[in-house]
Amino acid sequence: MEGLLGGFATTLSLDNLFYCFVGVLLGTVVGILPGLGPLTTIAILLPITFKMDVTSAIIMLSGIYYGVAYGGTVTSVLMRIPGEASSVVTCLDGYEMARKGRAGAALGIAGIGSFVAGTVGVIGISFLSPPLAELVLKFGPAEYAMMMLAGLCMVTYMSSGSLLRALLMAAFGLLLGTIGSDPLNMTPRLTFDIMALGDGVNLVPLAIGLFGISEVLFMARQKPDDMKVLPPPSRLLGFMPSREEAKRSVGPVLRGTFMGFLVGLLPGGGAVLASFLSYGLERKVSKRPEEFGKGAVEGLAGPESANNAGTAGAFVPLLCMGIPANAVTALLLGAFIIHGVTPGPTILERQPEIFWGVVASMYIGNVMLLILNLPLIGLFVRILDIPRAYLAPMILSVCLIGVYSSNGNPADVVIAVVFGFVGYVLRRFGFDLGIVILAYVLGPIFERSVRQALAISDGDPTIFFHSTLSTSFAIVAAVLLVAGLWPRRIGSPG
């Protein structure tokens, strides 16, 4: 507690408050704009921080990281363009809510849910970091592999529609993730000697193609009259969720926060898996499962909270063990090291002011994000008033900028267009696209874990059942598969 109070004292200095504000503001803008991901922004701003005080620098860079999670929601809800993999689930119900004239409420619920989740996540970091760090250290390659498998089985089990089709999509996502260089020895795989596939299929063209571009094709199939959305409210309070919507959000936000934080602790795609698991869980426990995918409040509130709690959770392995959870936290780790700070178990003893300063800045940053985002919702939802003739070219321009700038490679645009058509066809016939993205993101980590475990055991597959943790995950996966493939459910819509 003393450490946290000291952290607040550090953060509440005028300088640090300013840098925290700059960080979250930049993060929000970056999340909304196509083309500038958090990785690029932090990379660009990193040299600027060299002359700054180390705590201020880390506070600003962290602000960008969690600010992006807020900003990415806006494009997901209003245009069905996920800014990042963890926003993919937001597209499903957030976009449908927007089309029913509840865009303001959707953004409001997402904003408030994210605030609650982010804050609870930060409290979790404050009090649970040391014991959680120890728990995460118990995860070896076999435990990781089984956990990923259990996570994938759970998401497919909880998906709507036929379980077989969901499993097929998961397998395709994993297969897509193997295209490109082998992660362990760089051998090119499944590239068909096409240069553009040398680095594999990147996440940005895949996600934008499957979701953004396929949506344009769906728009084209509808008559303009069918596309009209209910006008957004004109009063500021009209953008807030109704009493009913707020009531329906409470449970999902709490469940999403708890699950998101725990899953976010795990290096590699924790926030993505958390958002998908939360969506599946909410669908299972909902009294109105038929509303999912058609604008269910729970389908937005749960995953949005899980995704933000996961972002906070990712700071635990970073700060306490020096293990980055993803590419952005890897860059943050680089920033720490450049500034002479070595995150790890000793940071709490050697440089507590930095650890607690960053943690306290996250509390304050979350309040800033809420204050910053709620008044802007009214402005954002005006996008929905734009007729299709003007909206479609705008979406395609945004997709073009977003896809091309991710790698500076025109072949990515071709890949995005191809996946746009693929996504359109798959969506039309009831194949769940979200699972493809999840499996694609988890695939390389899953593969690395499986191969490392088998290499350690000299090819003995029983290594996956040596520890209690991995055996438990294997049992969960098996039970879910058997339950899901019970004859009544094979091929049924679920």
Next chain:
Amino acid sequence: MIRLGGTRLVTIGLLAVALVGLWQALRLESWGFDGPGPGFFPQLMAGICVVLALVVLAFPGRAGETEGGDTQETERSPETNRTFAIYAVTLGVLAAGAMYAGFTVTTVAVTVLIMRFAERRSWLASIGYGVACAAVGLVCFGWLLRVDLPEGPIERQFYMLVR
């Protein structure tokens, strides 16, 4: 005789992709001296895809239900088909434009195709809006934010002037 509904046709497509993937994966080493090789995981995944695709072919489930209720099938009038076809062609132009023509030309071409030909707006509105979109993208993203945009002659000239 088995009826080839949409789901089965899509699954046949997925099966074909999986078989091609498996054929490529089988050319890779599945096991090396230090454990699983680069082919191990792709072979496993492609094999699982093939098996699952065959099972889905046998039990395709109910046709038509989709993720998120996305397919509120509107009646496919000739006008809707025409609009859809133009949008599909536009995506081809988008991909080709990114490769060869640069951001500005591609954005204007995509906008004109959609607005003038698919949505039947006036030439003036179509070109005007296309130029406006391209200008905003080029100035805000390409110049001010220094975001990478597909480069063609127009972008190169513009950057020479402002950078």
